[in-house]
Amino acid sequence: MSTKDPSQNPPEESNVSLLKKDFEWGFDGQNYITLLPTTRQIQQANMMGSQGYANALRSGVMTREELRRAAIERGLLTDHKDSQDHLAGFRNSVTEFAEALAKPGLTDEEREEYAAKIREAKGKAYEEMVRIEDMLSRSAESLADEIRHASLVAKCTFCVDENKARKQVWKDYDAMVDDTNFDLAVEASTKLLQLQSGNAPGIAGSQIETLISLLGQTGQELTENEIDGIDDLVDRAVKDREDHPVTEDNGGGESAPDTSGSQDSVAGNPDG
Amino acid sequence: MWQEILTGERIATCDGIRLCFRFPSQQERQWCDRIIDGIRDGLKRSGVLSIDEADEMATKRGLWSPALAEQSTNVRNEIIRQEQVVQAVASKEARERLQARIKILRNKLVEIERGRSSLLTNTIEHRTETFRSSLLSHFCVEYASRPGVRFWPSVKDALSDTRIDLVDEIHDVLMDFLSGLPVAVVRAVARNSQVYARWMVCQENGMAFFDEPSSAMNINRLHLCHWLRYYMNVGKNFGDPPEGVLDDDMQFDAWVKGKVAELKTGSDSGGKDDGKNIRTKTLLFNRKRS
Numbered sequence: 188m189s190t191k192d193p194s195q196n197p198p199e200e201s202n203v204s205l206l207k208k209d210f211e212w213g214f215d216g217q218n219y220i221t222l223l224p225t226t227r228q229i230q231q232a233n234m235m236g237s238q239g240y241a242n243a244l245r246s247g248v249m250t251r252e253e254l255r256r257a258a259i260e261r262g263l264l265t266d267h268k269d270s271q272d273h274l275a276g277f278r279n280s281v282t283e284f285a286e287a288l289a290k291p292g293l294t295d296e297e298r299e300e301y302a303a304k305i306r307e308a309k310g311k312a313y314e315e316m317v318r319i320e321d322m323l324s325r326s327a328e329s330l331a332d333e334i335r336h337a338s339l340v341a342k343c344t345f346c347v348d349e350n351k352a353r354k355q356v357w358k359d360y361d362a363m364v365d366d367t368n369f370d371l372a373v374e375a376s377t378k379l380l381q382l383q384s385g386n387a388p389g390i391a392g393s394q395i396e397t398l399i400s401l402l403g404q405t406g407q408e409l410t411e412n413e414i415d416g417i418d419d420l421v422d423r424a425v426k427d428r429e430d431h432p433v434t435e436d437n438g439g440g441e442s443a444p445d446t447s448g449s450q451d452s453v454a455g456n457p458d459g
Numbered sequence: 460m461w462q463e464i465l466t467g468e469r470i471a472t473c474d475g476i477r478l479c480f481r482f483p484s485q486q487e488r489q490w491c492d493r494i495i496d497g498i499r500d501g502l503k504r505s506g507v508l509s510i511d512e513a514d515e516m517a518t519k520r521g522l523w524s525p526a527l528a529e530q531s532t533n534v535r536n537e538i539i540r541q542e543q544v545v546q547a548v549a550s551k552e553a554r555e556r557l558q559a560r561i562k563i564l565r566n567k568l569v570e571i572e573r574g575r576s577s578l579l580t581n582t583i584e585h586r587t588e589t590f591r592s593s594l595l596s597h598f599c600v601e602y603a604s605r606p607g608v609r610f611w612p613s614v615k616d617a618l619s620d621t622r623i624d625l626v627d628e629i630h631d632v633l634m635d636f637l638s639g640l641p642v643a644v645v646r647a648v649a650r651n652s653q654v655y656a657r658w659m660v661c662q663e664n665g666m667a668f669f670d671e672p673s674s675a676m677n678i679n680r681l682h683l684c685h686w687l688r689y690y691m692n693v694g695k696n697f698g699d700p701p702e703g704v705l706d707d708d709m710q711f712d713a714w715v716k717g718k719v720a721e722l723k724t725g726s727d728s729g730g731k732d733d734g735k736n737i738r739t740k741t742l743l744f745n746r747k748r749s
Contacts, residue, residue, distance in 0.1 A: 233586060
């Protein structure tokens with residue numbers, strides 16, 4: 188039974204859904220933990236993605252829109268609207284056959300025939316989606332997304348020793364890309380995606396492929412280091428804010444000094 | 460909305476939590492600006508595109524052009540115009556028709572800007588503004604039920620939160636709040652008889668309308684003062700507009716424009732300048748600056 192006084196918690200917080208904040212897992216006899224990224228880590232990863240995006244464009248990589256236009260010109264892809272209509276057509280077929288299948292009085296042969304048609308229409312819709320996504324996945328946007336994701340994997344993955352002490356596996360993004368242990372990176376990527384998506388494994392597949400492609404190909408060339416000096420700058424700003432709170436005396440409108448941080452929101456995050 | 464302007468606060472519920480959003484003080488804003496300046500320099504050194512570079516690159520690649528820019532501006536203006544009309548329309552059916560039209564216009568805007576939207580998302584300006592909202596959220600978000608108690612007690616807390624959906628929702632509300640109420644709403648508040656009466660009492664007695672210097676006023680208060688003065692000047696110069704015109708911003712502006720043109724024609728044809736023209740010129744000058 189909990190002895191915690193409920194009045195100690197802000198009443199508003201009771202409505203917030205509890206998120207799973209970490210994910211413990213094992214790989215090659217070693218224990219690891221993946222933590223949900225913080226706002227700061229996400230923003231820094233976005234900045235790295237933007238750096239990679241700019242470098243990709245300067246290196247001549249096409250944007251998603253340019254690739255789409257080029258694919259349409261070569262007849263590899265229909266216009267966006269046509270493509271959507273095409274997909275909608277497959278989906279309508281699935282619905283139509285499913286309704287037919289639900290009708291009473293069908294023979295076994297008829298039932299089997301409709302089921303086969305549904306499978307076929309579903310398969311075609313899936314193939315069409317994969318074809319389009321695959322075609323557009325070599326864009327500058329996709330590369331930026333991969334860098335963003337890989338940067339978060341590096342920041343959020345920790346190994347855990349027998350005393351439950353945590354140590355970041357990769358110092359930063361560059362260290363992860365330099366690491367030859369691809370399998371561990373891919374596993375860490377999966378775990379982060381599962382944690383972020385509430386353990387929905389469906390999303391993980393395509394992202395893992397892009398991570399593999401990033402580790403093996405162009406990622407490192409597209410980013411240099413962690414964005415120049417930003418980490419230090421934010422650290423200094425946070426410290427400055429703690430050392431010199433803006434108070435009513437100097438016009439900030441606050442009545443009390445700033446606290447060093449509530450334990451709830453930083454607990455368990457070594458980076459926090 | 461008058462309440463939001465009067466208190467300088469907005470109450471909103473984010474992921475089930477009732478929060479109070481307030482404007483940052485000058486000092487808080489300056490503190491954020493200093494950090495953002497440093498981040499901007501870092502991003503620049505790292506080769507991240509500026510908006511100008513992104514536009515130049517998009518133009519070179521055939522993803523953007525002056526013609527598309529013009530189309531985009533026109534559609535944006537049309538959206539703003541339609542949104543103002545929605546505010547003034549009383550009939551539910553008419554409002555729904557207008558909202559459907561606005562939706563179509565928004566889709567059109569997305570289609571026009573599709574080529575360069577990802578370039579803009581990856582610019583220095585976009586990234587720094589997103590970071591600014593994280594920093595400001597520490598200062599500007601409090602529990603609605605506990606005035607003065609910050610949702611994130613420190614910057615470190617604001618930056619360490621892992622509840623990304625909640626954080627995004629709070630940032631969206633905060634940015635919307637800080638960008639100020641729509642013009643149509645502020646004008647409607649300025650036309651409110653009680654608000655206008657308070658304003659006139661202050662004007663006639665040399666009293667401050669808000670109990671703070673103009674340098675400390677938030678954007679809503681500044682806009683409200685501007686529109687109150689506009690309506691007051693128009694009233695002094697041209698009298699009351701015809702029935703029903705005052706509450707329709709477009710009709711009212713057209714009516715004022717007509718009155719100004721009449722005055723100008725009179726002046727051009729050698730009419731005596733009795734000082735009314737000077738006041739009108741002042742009024743128009745102020746309007747252009749808004």
